[in-house]
Amino acid sequence: MLDRPAALLLIAEARRALEHGAAPGFPQKVAANALGIAERELALGPAFERAVRERIGALLGEFGSAGEATEALCAAIRSGTLRLDDSMLIDHLIRTSVAKLAVDQPTYPAYRASRGEGDGGQPRD
Amino acid sequence: MDRAESELAAHLANAARGAGIDCRHVTGLRKLSGGASKEMWAFDIEAADGTKCPLVLRRQPAGRRFSAQGLASVAAEAAVVRRVAEAGVPVPAVAFELPGGSPAGDGYVMARLEGETVGGRVLRLPELAAARAGMARQCGEILARIHAVRDHATLMLAERTSAEELAALEQRYRDTGQPRPVFEYALRWLAGHLPDTGRNVLLHGDFRTGNLMVGPEGIRAVLDWELARIGPPAYDLAWLCVGSWRFQRPDLPVGGFGTRDDLLASYAEAGGAPVDRDALHAWEVFQTMNWGVMCAGVAEAFVAGRRTVEAGVIARRASETEFDLMRLLAPGHGAWNAR
Numbered sequence: 001m002l003d004r005p006a007a008l009l010l011i012a013e014a015r016r017a018l019e020h021g022a023a024p025g026f027p028q029k030v031a032a033n034a035l036g037i038a039e040r041e042l043a044l045g046p047a048f049e050r051a052v053r054e055r056i057g058a059l060l061g062e063f064g065s066a067g068e069a070t071e072a073l074c075a076a077i078r079s080g081t082l083r084l085d086d087s088m089l090i091d092h093l094i095r096t097s098v099a100k101l102a103v104d105q106p107t108y109p110a111y112r113a114s115r116g117e118g119d120g121g122q123p124r125d
Numbered sequence: 126m127d128r129a130e131s132e133l134a135a136h137l138a139n140a141a142r143g144a145g146i147d148c149r150h151v152t153g154l155r156k157l158s159g160g161a162s163k164e165m166w167a168f169d170i171e172a173a174d175g176t177k178c179p180l181v182l183r184r185q186p187a188g189r190r191f192s193a194q195g196l197a198s199v200a201a202e203a204a205v206v207r208r209v210a211e212a213g214v215p216v217p218a219v220a221f222e223l224p225g226g227s228p229a230g231d232g233y234v235m236a237r238l239e240g241e242t243v244g245g246r247v248l249r250l251p252e253l254a255a256a257r258a259g260m261a262r263q264c265g266e267i268l269a270r271i272h273a274v275r276d277h278a279t280l281m282l283a284e285r286t287s288a289e290e291l292a293a294l295e296q297r298y299r300d301t302g303q304p305r306p307v308f309e310y311a312l313r314w315l316a317g318h319l320p321d322t323g324r325n326v327l328l329h330g331d332f333r334t335g336n337l338m339v340g341p342e343g344i345r346a347v348l349d350w351e352l353a354r355i356g357p358p359a360y361d362l363a364w365l366c367v368g369s370w371r372f373q374r375p376d377l378p379v380g381g382f383g384t385r386d387d388l389l390a391s392y393a394e395a396g397g398a399p400v401d402r403d404a405l406h407a408w409e410v411f412q413t414m415n416w417g418v419m420c421a422g423v424a425e426a427f428v429a430g431r432r433t434v435e436a437g438v439i440a441r442r443a444s445e446t447e448f449d450l451m452r453l454l455a456p457g458h459g460a461w462n463a464r
Contacts, residue, residue: 003441004303004424010437017434027434034434037441070304077309084314087458090451093307094460097451100444108445110368110375110452114461124376124384 001052001070002045002103007038014038040103048099055092130154136229137168137182144221147172157181163199163351167237180220184232196351197281200225203233205280205353209327212274214267215346240338240345245372247339248381256343261383263344264332264365265391271347272326272358272397280327284355287321294415301421307447311414314454318407324398325355332361334370334380359400362388363408367416368449369442410453417446 005013014031022028049066056069060076063069073092076082082089101111126134134151141148148170157165166182185199196202200222210216217235241247248257285293291312298308329336330352338346365388371381379388385405393399424440427433 001304003421003443005427005437005440009427009432010434010441013432013434013437022434030435030438033438037438067304070306073306074304074309077306077313080313084310089310090455090458091460093310093447094451094455094458095463097307097444097448098461098463101448104441104444108448109371109373111445111448113375114452124378125386 001067002041002048002100007041007045010034010038037104040106044099044103048103051099052092052096055088055095059086059088059092126154133166133229134168136223136227137234138170140223140227140229141170141221141234143224146170146221149173149175152177163232178220179237180234181217181237182229182232182234184223184230186230196353199230199232199351201281202350202353203235205282205327205350206233206235208274208277208280209271209347209350212270214270215344216350217346217348238338238346240340242335242338242348244333244335244370244381247334247337248372248374252341253339256339256341257382259343260337260339261379261387262391264337264379264383265388265393265397266395267344267347268329268332268358268361268365269392269395269397271329271332271361274327277327277355280353282327282354284325286323286325287319287357290356290360291315291319291411294411294418297418297422298414301418301425303421303424305417305421305443305447307450308414308417311410311450311454315407315411315414318403319411320359320404320407322357322359322398322404324358326358328354328356328358328361330354330361331364333365333367334372334382337380357408358398359404359408360412362392362400363405363412364415366405366409367412367446368452369413369416369445406453410450413446413449413453417443417450420446 014034017027017031022031052066053063053069056073057063059082060072063072101108105111134154138148138151150171152169152171154166154168157167164184164186168182169177169179171177183199203219203222206216207219210218217238220234220236222233223229223231241250241253247253295312298312329347329350331349332347336347336349337344338348365380366378366385368375371377374381377383378385385402389400389405420439420443423436424443427436427440
């Protein structure tokens, strides 16, 4: 599941900020950032939710929505139904985290470094 | 100065004289951009002989509620700063507290120091390159000094063991009402891995890039003591290593400027009880989730109606901590290479 606040709320708040004359520089940058998150959510959200529902479905059985599937996954991790070293579980958590950052913050430096982008280089100890 | 500023200047002059400071008048009062919860004001005190002393007021205006976490009052923070200054920790010297019931609010006045505090600039400015090279070791030494303060009972700080910290983190996550599989995974992992050293010390509580004032020679001051508390030493060491404070340098785990080996070695050399890599790793998992829960809490406040565009964007930073948690917990998994 993508996080709150959802695209519509971000757009509404960015619009409000611009209507009230968000100043050039940081305030305008924040508004543009919010619109960027909303734009990527609208573009990538449906495929994201489909993939989440399918992967959790493979782990725990069919669910009606990505939201229901995510809640069931939380319960299964919490109760110990799934082992922490379950490779399919870890696979899902990693893919979901990567896909969420592609929406929320594709410029996050550790994310870019993990995709072989940016100039952060190899992690050091 | 407008009327409110003139009144604040007069209250500051009164408080200074009440503390026995030679103050003919307060000049140059101006509001600084500062923390989200506290106001910061720069001003000078001019003595009878005309000499000026540059100062900063840190305050919560009268009538505004103090932040939920942390100390009982801003003035209580001054007592912590005075104590760690005696222990050799670089801090802005406290000049005087606002007396209880002061119309200026709850706060204290400290020396106004020069230096860079903005995290991204600390990590980027060429003139701070030499400072950055030594900062991981400097942080280890400073944290060892903070953690060595023994007579902290009079500071009346909250105390939590490792197990209590973990229970509080889980409760704060549950209170957000958002189902997050990565946080559930981290919580179960922490239940089996977070070590309990059994020895609690004075903690800064928010020791990270952004709260360190830096000059070309290194760290000049540790700022923002409002989250000081008593707890496990690795809490402070690990918070400094959270990915979100590394800005453009994810390759340098200690604050975006250094290595864990340098931090832990200098901490032990300066007298800190040795913290091993496994303990630091477990606390990094804890602290990464801790920042993630803070972001998720902003989302709840936003949805509940406390809306600003900035809060909306911060809320959507919770996902960076999920990414960092999986990097910490499953670094070698093949899914990282999927496209």
